Amino acid sequence: MRILIIIPAYNESSSIKELIDNLKKENVDLLVINDGSTDSTSLICRQNNVNVIDLPCNLGIGGAVQTGYKFAFKENYDIAIQVDGDGQHDPKQIRLLIEPIINGHADMVIGSRYIVKRGFQSTLIRRIGIKYFSRLIYVLTKRKITDPTSGFRACNRKVITVFANVYYPADYPEPESIVHLLRTNHKVQEVPVEMIERQGGISSIRAFRSIYYMVKVSFAILIDGLRGKKFYEVDQL
Template structure:
């Protein structure tokens, strides 16, 4: 990793008391100089207490904002404090911190502005459920059609970006299920997107934010949001 770069790891967490201790330990083992910021999205379990015991920098949101609001809080913090790069790592423990240096490398080499860790390039490790894989394939095809770039894992929350994207995301970030929509948003604004292969793990504790009975609703809602974003011109985001 670049020794002089300021790098922030943003960890959105909602009811992740079972997963955070191991995740924070692994993050500290991989690169002790990484700054870690947990966004506690008004968890109803012992997440707040766990963060205190771990002595990890934490923002405790006063109300539940959802994944988009929690992640944007991290980007606002990163922009305010002048970070050069930001890495998103989900609080559920599915993302392996040993891949962080791989995800950052295209940014260090100025080959991309946003880098996504994809489980579907080498197809190793946990591949998610059959229903979700169908949804991911659908979004991959839709995004490819709209931006003319293949993104194999558009729902991956394991990603990193440079200061330009940090600034943009600090002003606008999709609210509900932001990963697919943010790809179209970034591309529409002229930024470069790249993917690198990673291996993900199955969630060990807690509950995913995407319930099976909401999968169709999720796909319809995100599809509409992506299509609307594609029809917009170059971003006009309120300062």
């Protein structure tokens, strides 16, 4: 199976080299989406023979990741795995993500730090947001997702096609994309992983933006629900 690692990166020069070195040990293809970085992120990747797409401006995490999915779709990859560029995701755990997909048990697999609760558990403010979105997703879909903001995710070809051509949220896409997949009858599964504290860079979700983040994503999820499954089926045609 052809497997692509998608790494969205914005000013991650302090952590990207070590991440690349560790990912190369996993024997998969790498693609860095340089989201308008002003530091040497792109240069470091090129010096280490990693494919890079340099976006002309900062699109945010949603636009950067969807660029990776469009590349994965165009190049006929079977599995795409999202790994953050800040070093929080352990490449050794990639096998845990792809196993349910290879076995046909899941369309998307999320690496959750809250199943066994080992490793870095995130900041207090972010944990509050995670619990809120977990509850909201349960209310809307009757499915418990313990780590809905996790960016450590793997998708099969079917989900790659959806994210590349049909629908992918522009801002803070993780919770919203989960709800969309569940509403359109895709199989979403979580596996336990351990995460590491951010090795560099600055989080896109900072304290003063947390309320804005929660409100915006909540409205986006509700609007997506009002559109319904048929809206996306017609749009795809």
